Amino acid sequence: MFYWLLSFFIGFLVIGDISSSIPIETQRQESNLNQRAIQTVRYINEINDWRYKNPAQTEGAIPDSTLGWITVPGLHNILQANRVFVYQDNQPGLMSALQVQTHNSALVGKVIGRRLINSSGNDMQVTVPASIADGSLVYLN
Numbered sequence: 052m053f054y055w056l057l058s059f060f061i062g063f064l065v066i067g068d069i070s071s072s073i074p075i076e077t078q079r080q081e082s083n084l085n086q087r088a089i090q091t092v093r094y095i096n097e098i099n100d101w102r103y104k105n106p107a108q109t110e111g112a113i114p115d116s117t118l119g120w121i122t123v124p125g126l127h128n129i130l131q132a133n134r135v136f137v138y139q140d141n142q143p144g145l146m147s148a149l150q151v152q153t154h155n156s157a158l159v160g161k162v163i164g165r166r167l168i169n170s171s172g173n174d175m176q177v178t179v180p181a182s183i184a185d186g187s188l189v190y191l192n
Contacts, residue, residue: 081144088148090123095137095190098128102135109133131180135192138162138183145188146170158191167191 115122160167167177
């Protein structure tokens with residue numbers, strides 16, 4: 052009986068030690084990327100709700116104040132040809148975090164030469180507005 056309790060206790064120590072072996076900074080960065088991906092998805096959902104109520108606007112940017120959205124620094128939108136482009140600067144790991152939050156959506160890509168490239172490296176056949184810088188991550192709708 053004593054050996055069972057001892058092995059059970061040692062098992063908990065080993066499991067607890069595994070999670071603490073991941074550097075705190077790595078955990079914090081991953082958490083920040085996940086939070087940013089969640090904010091991006093919520094932002095495009097707010098824009099879609101607003102567009103449903105305001106179908107006349109098909110071009111230009113929608114001010115965050117119009118959406119009732121608290122501005123998230125670095126997160127932008129623009130409408131072009133009746134399509135919404137939500138874009139932001141790329142960070143290592145952000146594309147993966149967006150893929151997780153969007154359940155591997157085919158509408159997430161990176162801008163290279165004013166073209167949208169998906170996470171597999173394939174051209175999505177979408178030309179982005181000139182105001183979106185090369186290297187930006189885009190969630191398209």
